[in-house]
Amino acid sequence: MAELWHDAGCTFHPLSASDYLPQEQLRALQLHRLRAIVARAYDNVVLYRRHMVERGLTPDDIRSLDDIRRLPFTVKDDLRDSYPFGLFASPMSEVIRVHASSGTTGKPTVVAYTREDLDVWSGVMARTFAACGCQRGDIIQNAYGYGLFTGGLGAHYGAEALGATVIPISGGNTERQIMVLKDFGVTAVCCTPSYFLHIIECAQELGVDLRDLPLRIGVFGAEPWTDGMRQRIEPAAGIKAYDMYGLSEIIGPGVASECRAQDGLHIFEDHFYPEIIDPETREVLPDGEEGELVLTTLSKRAMPLLRYRTRDITTLYTEPCPCGRTVRRMRRVDRRSDDMFIIRGVNVYPSQVETALLQVEGTLPHYQIILTREDGLDRMTVEVEVTSEVFSDRVGAMEAVRQKLAHAIDHVLGIRVNLRLVEPNAIERSAGKARRVIDKRKL
């Protein structure tokens, strides 16, 4: 632990104290907060009261942390059904902020914050930045979108709470992003990992070598990514790339963060109580087993969520971390249970395709999966952009690359795919989340 601090040149931020609570104290705090939040939800939110009454439960039935299993799950549809303000537990006079997540179908999901909620949010985001090695004096370029999306303002308030200098540049206008990175002496950047890959490419085109800049930390989140992407980002930009995790329903970014060990994300458990369930049977699984992450907000006032099913697939682990934090870690989320698609009866996650592509040397993860249905048969096409590393003037060599990629995917998924090599930048880049799967099947 001491070594890590020295490496980081870190000073301990007081807001991070809760990361190091002794287990017993942490569990006692969680139980105390759980009982309070269940009572608050029962007293103020129709949906929770109905759920509990149906099961013959009252808040007094929650006597231990394990009793949380008696409560029903909350799902995304519950939020949609109560659009816009139906799950609020505070009167509007106490709600000082609302955010909304982009709804891919119809109405967005609205979330609310009281003054206390914003303080908690700033605190957990400050703990996120601190865990990634940021401190007072750092200049943080915040390229998350500002607005209804929680990413921009969440990171903004957290960086301010930490005492860093915030550049609220928001997303997009990549050339300006690079100019500011360079001219302002930026030391840390936060955005989606796919957008940062785009920044790296643009910088190369503009002749800017990010490795020559003071930039040393990237805090990336808001979409699943892999260690393969990290291995591309870190040497290309000369930074340490950290994963953070959050979702607007729970609070926004700041639910969990990697530390300098880069081995799992510490969940800020004093505010967010994690469980892992089997997504099919809904059984709670023990620590160490993979399943869907379920979160309960322990301190949220405006909009408590009890046992919210995140759809994110991960594993919780309790082994002590070299950084000294005592809160549990979750394995980085590289897939969501609803990112999954089924082709010819096989469950496929885009991350599996990415893993396969990365196994073939020199291949960049700019790819897209296209699903089509021809004569009643599902077909999966993977488009991969050709890079100068793999490009050869010989047809045989290119055909070999194509087949190697197709075989690697076949090997991982057990599905024959049509692999198409495409020109650089043929696959659309987004300033936000990368669109990995295009499903053109008419089901």
Next chain:
Amino acid sequence: MKIQQVSVFLENKSGRLSEPCRALADAGINILTLALADTQQFGILRLIVRDWKRATEVLEQAGCVVNVTEVIATEVPDRPGGLADLLNVFENAEINIEYMYAFTYRSDDKAVMIFRFEDTDAAISAMQKADVSVVNSVELYSRAGD
């Protein structure tokens, strides 16, 4: 002795060929000769230009994936059997030809061919032993009138 050939990756879609050609045209770079290899999935455009370094820059700026390889230009007697005799030289020396294509001009009674070998140096020494003339780049470009 060796000529630099510029190759460009193309998707097998309509209109893909015109983009790199347009980029070179806008930069005032003349294509001396070219060959296009295509499969069902993709194509590879191979170009001989005088200023291959600038051509590479121009093409990369236009967003192309570019690769530079060494090829050899040689004269082939423009008569029946001219090419067959030359290929004999490579066959006897057990040198593999990856691909070849013809130049768009000829001088006197000779055509000029571009060869891409697996082992360029071995090919050159085999040609020298067999007294086959290799056209160097200066000569090639001036003959092509560029």
